[in-house]
Amino acid sequence: MERDPAARAEWAARRKLKRDPRVTWIGRFLRASSLDELPQVFNVLRGEMSLVGPRPVQVAELVTHYGAAAEHYASVRPGITGLWQVSGRSDTSYATRVALDVGYATRPSLRTDLKILLRTPAAVLLRRGAY
Template sequence: MLKRGFDILSAASFLIVSSPVWLVIAILIKAHDGGPVFYRQIRTGLGGRTFGILKFRSMVQNADKMGDYSTADNDSRITPIGRFIRRTSLDELPQLFNVLRGDMSVVGPRPDVPQQRSLYSAEEFDKRNRIRPGITGMAQATMRSAATPEERKRLDLEYVDQASLLLDMKILALTVRQVLTKGGN
């Protein structure tokens, strides 16, 4: 209950504070190719249920039909504005609405696409989805995008075992440091 209250308060506050940034990003995305500003992708959440995660669109239109669910830094599908919003993690801002809706938490394991279920044993998958996925998690806070799938899985499962508001605060601080010092991937 405390975590959900924190999620709602922080997501609503950050949504208000960041609204001018939203406007600028939306204009730049729309000006680039006239396509949609937002991208919605099916992800796995609490209890293994799927939901539509929101992001600012950072790739060309219909990019999901041109390759798999993962991207490399030099992926030709990423637009110029997309490179910037990915590097700064601004593409994740619309997930504040996912937090307010209850699909996500501010901190938790990043939500997987359904195809990633094959990376887990049944027990690991159930454990990972006992809590809401997050905008940021232990892997993002400590390794950003450099974590291997195995490292990410290990850190996500460790988080489920150790989850607390104090750990969430630590992860948020580490995430801010990662974004500011590493410039993202």
């Protein structure tokens, strides 16, 4: 990223790189197909995560990107799938991700959770925003 201003800007906006040189072709396939999420089912069974909720983030991301909204994020369990996943994932900006997470946390609803669960298979199969 030191030599590539476009990659630096992409990282600053989304905290991801579309063509991350650290990821192998197998890793790209696992990530794009969301197969890398399967082990998180164990976290759900242990009560550390839920099926639906904001995706887990690092503490540094809470400070840097969430700011005052971090309290909303922290008020719910992270989930395997969530509003961000079915709303474009990495095709959205990080600011949009924060807004989606805050909206989800401030207006909890079983109906919303069911809608997200129903929209998740299509988002995964179509690989929308997955990289």
